[in-house]
Amino acid sequence: MVGQESLSLRRLKEFQPLGRLSDDQLVLLANRAERRLHGRGQRVIERGVRDGMDFFLVSGQVELESGDGRKFRIDAGSDQAVNPIARLQPRMYTVTAVKPSEFLVIRQDMLTQLLRSAPVHQVEMQSGEVSGEPESEEHQLLMEFYAELRTNQLALPSVPDVARKVRRLVDREDTAAEQVASAVAADPALAAKLVRACNSALYRGFSDVRNVREAVIRLGMRTTRQLVTVFCMREIFRSNRPALQKEMDRLWKHSREVAALCWVLADSVTSLDPEEALLAGLLHDIGVVPVLVQAEHHEKLFSNQANLDHAIEELRGDMGAAVLENWAFPSRFLDAVRHAEDWAWDSPESSPQLADVVIVAQLHAMIGANRSADLPLFEQVPSYRKLGELKLNASRSLQLLTEARARVDEVHRLLSIH
Structure with a gap:
């Protein structure tokens, strides 16, 4: 179904990166965009597809489910709804309407074209001059980032494999400490860091731990998960x-x-x-x-x-x-x-x-x-x-x-x- 009532410019500017567009551009975008209504329980986006569209949640509530079963919900008007829903392509989440929900659906190539000619925020340069040229190096970079971010062409840093594996293990209710210890032990340098951390003043018990398994048991699964990710972050x-x-x-x-x-x-x-x-x-x-x-x-x-x-x-x-x-x-x-x-x-x-x-x-x-x-x-x-x-x-x-x-x-x- 397609919604009939038009969105105000003020409402459109609440979404990112639509807020960067001029009023004239927003009017053009609103005329070319599609409004879609989804009833409770209806599938909005399928994981794995590359459809070239941005879905902005105007009203309602949706649930996102990742490939490993993680779920979270987004309400219209919340901070999570400022950006397009499940924006990375190919889609990393299946999106389902929890409540009757309305979307503003925009072609990514059209939005990218509008952004490239959007007004440039004035920036004071080191020389004291003000840069406002639409073809400035900075403006081109910003627009390139927005375009590549939405189409998943930008090389985002990846979380190290061992940190990803440990996080997934701990998120499962049936995981034992031995399994987490085994995953950590696969990276000897990380295992040594975890043992040293467990024996530090922040976590030290009555005696020092001697191996990864003892460290995981003393720290607990959640703390182990967080510390493993922390230790992996330096490499990013x-x-x-x-x-x-x-x-x-x-x-x-x-x-x-x-x-x-x-x-x-x-x-x-x-x-x-x-x-x-x-x-x-x-x-x-x-x-x-x-x-x-x-x-x-x-x-x-x-x-x-x-x-x-x-x-x-x-x-x-x-x-x-x-x-x-x-x-x-x-x-x-x-x-x-x-x-x-x-x-x-x-x-x-x-x-x-x-x-x-x-x-x-x-x-x-x-x-x-x-x-x-x-x-x-x-x-x-x-x-x-x-x-x-x-x-x-x-x-x-x-x-x-x-x-x-x-x-x-x-x-x-x-x-x-x-």
């Missing part, structure tokens, strides 16, 4: 080009600092799993990695730090969500990636979420790095107010982290295990 931040590796090292250093603060904040003022918060902090800038890799092929962009920084700012959330979507991570991690530097973000949940912890950790990390000039006051940040079990204020917050410095340093050592 690698490049063969020295100048690019310098950027990767800077990114890893910042991610490691945020991750350590996430661990302490989650453990001190929330009921969230500290290891899960650690991983969310480590992954919050994962979307920058493919931007840096792609920027290497655009000499003008890479040589101009202002241009590169703007490209990163524009794309980090979208790219990060695409990477974690590709890795089949839960939606709470995708929220943390999308909103890591969105100080005004306010989750509909009353209790703290992973994204809240990452946002607050980011604030502290930036203050610690003397980057507080453009930051809001703590009390103005909704995520900060949610970490309120200890009635935090600015002075209490900094005092808490000062007192916990030894634990932050211990997490740093954990992330530096070779």
Whole structure:
């Protein structure tokens, strides 16, 4: 069925990347797009197909199911519905309507063509001049990213095989510790890291563990899963080009600092799993990695730090969500990636979420790095107010982290295990 009532320009701009288009372009797009209605239980998208279409959820609720049986739901109007549903092609998910749902369906090639001629956000260059040329190097790169991201042509980093295998094993209810230990032991270097981590000050028991099986039993399955992924992440931040590796090292250093603060904040003022918060902090800038890799092929962009920084700012959330979507991570991690530097973000949940912890950790990390000039006051940040079990204020917050410095340093050592 096809919907009849037209969508307002304001509603269209709530979707990404439609918000980059001009009003005239949106009118043209709305006239050429298709509106589809699906009843409860109807299949919307089949996994594995490459249909060249973007599905934007206008109303209702859908369920996405991956090839390994993982399921999650998306409601219209939520953060997860801002981008096209199951956007990567070929489709990685089967999508089914849980409630009667309406979609705006747009041909990807048409949207790409519109984006290439979309207005350019003005960017101040290092020279002090303002760039607004539609054919600028930066604009071309941004449009290329959007086009390749939607058609799954962009080389996204892949999660290491052992981390993927361990995550899948732990997600199964019938998996034994011996099976997880066997999967970890297949990578001797990783196995050694896990044993050393288990014997560190953060996890040490009455005696040291001697092998991977004992480490898995002491840590527990969930903690083992998170730590295995954490230890594998360092390899993602690698490049063969020295100048690019310098950027990767800077990114890893910042991610490691945020991750350590996430661990302490989650453990001190929330009921969230500290290891899960650690991983969310480590992954919050994962979307920058493919931007840096792609920027290497655009000499003008890479040589101009202002241009590169703007490209990163524009794309980090979208790219990060695409990477974690590709890795089949839960939606709470995708929220943390999308909103890591969105100080005004306010989750509909009353209790703290992973994204809240990452946002607050980011604030502290930036203050610690003397980057507080453009930051809001703590009390103005909704995520900060949610970490309120200890009635935090600015002075209490900094005092808490000062007192916990030894634990932050211990997490740093954990992330530096070779």
